[in-house]
Amino acid sequence: MSELRRTPIKQLLSEGRAHPSVTVQGWVRTRRDSKGGFSFIELNDGSCLKNLQIIADHTLASWQELQAKIHTGACLEISGELIESEGKKQSVEMRAGELKVFGEADPEHYPLQKKFHSLEYLREIAHLRPRTNTIGAVMRVRSRLAYAVHQFFVDRGFIYLHTPIITSSDCEGAGEMFQVTTLDLDKPPRVDGAVDFKEDFFGEKTGLTVSGQLEGEIYAMALSLVYTFGPTFRAENSHTSRHLSEFWMIEPEMAFYDLENDMDLAEEFIKYLLGEVLEHCHDDLEFFNQRVDKNLLTTLAHVKDTPFEHIDYTKAVELLRKSNQKFEYAVEWGGHLQSEHERYLAETVFKKPVIIYDYPEKIKPFYMKMNQDGKTVRAMDVLLPRLGEIIGGSQREDDYEVLKSRFDAKGIDPKEYWWYLDLRRFGSAPHSGFGLGFERMVQFATGVENIRDVIPFPRFPKHAKF
């Protein structure tokens, strides 16, 4: 093992050159036997979508025994000569010189055979599903997107900020929190009948973060440009193909950005991410284009190259009301735009990404900046065709008095946010930010319909296995 010089299959295939001696390690996808006294083994090591075809013949030491152990799923190490392939489907293939079986996979019991498996079934075997083409490809794209996120912001002078996972602030309105406690749930300490959180680990009630935004604002008021990229938790009982209880969110926060700057950055960001995967994940995207969504590559290129539509909430409402489209929910100024409305705008009216901005203040949280009209706030949502909302953001209220009155209007105790108000008391600055749900981006980039298939180990109500 220690002297091993393994070459990733990706490298062998992309170079496409013969080589007298190479070593590969990986898992068997299929084996096809020839009575000519040899077998074709398709080996995959996860470095890329494609397999390396290996020719193993009876001249190998103890070939009979080995062959009996080589089934779909077995893990092998093979050394040999890389030669130009006689077959048409690959440029190079390997003629095995030495073959070692690391681990067998009993075909009677191995759940992943060389046949189609539904994504629903694969979810039940989340410990084995990374060995499939689809999940492997998703995770390579996901990884590339994560890398691109950092590239994008670092290239633009942003500081990567780690905001806390455990927190006592709940970023009002973002969602239900998971509670974090070390109290004995059978007999918690009580004062006046209520649970006494002074006795809890942190001396107060704490939970898992639902957003790093407020902490992001703190650091933007010092470092100017910051972004967070980390796990986020929502204890909502939502059962949809677009929600997870644990998901990854990217939240940039920028001092001296107004809402227009914010929207421009959001658009540039999405286009950058798509450009990166189009450039670097070609085989995987091609696979999705064939197997998952025939229009995927066209859609991605279109979104990457087309300017997003900008429309304010009031005009969007007018447009929806004037349309002859029948909606399940009536459209009224002051109400939330429903999924069907958003989809209609992005898919039917504009047929491209749409940014809706200047929402009624009553349906948005306290921290968004009030407009001159006193009725709307500087909020924006980016909607993608098929997927719906992928980004929500706003310019933040930077005026101390206005913010205080917003607390009062929403019935929030300003004492809870004394530090947040301090940012407006001392050296306040106009600033903006947004949040992008990373898994939704992976969904959009791959065309995979259910969000549970774009994260290695999905967490959703009643599901925390693996």
Add this chain to the structure above:
RNA sequence: UCCGGAGUGGCGCAACGGUAGCGCAGACGGCUGUUAACCGUAAGGUUACAGGUUCGAAUCCUGUCUCCGGAGCCA
């Protein structure tokens, strides 16, 4: 949480009141520089669970559980 759909061999499906069949995978045999390989043989199911209706239930009814789609909430 609400609305709709579905649970049948390992997986994907059929049979929709008359006693369960096909494809794939797996086993065995044959054939082949094969590549979603191909051909043949045998094997594999108390039809999610618990009750009920009926001469008879996978099929109809009730309840429970699970999964999928949609809605709400959002990212």
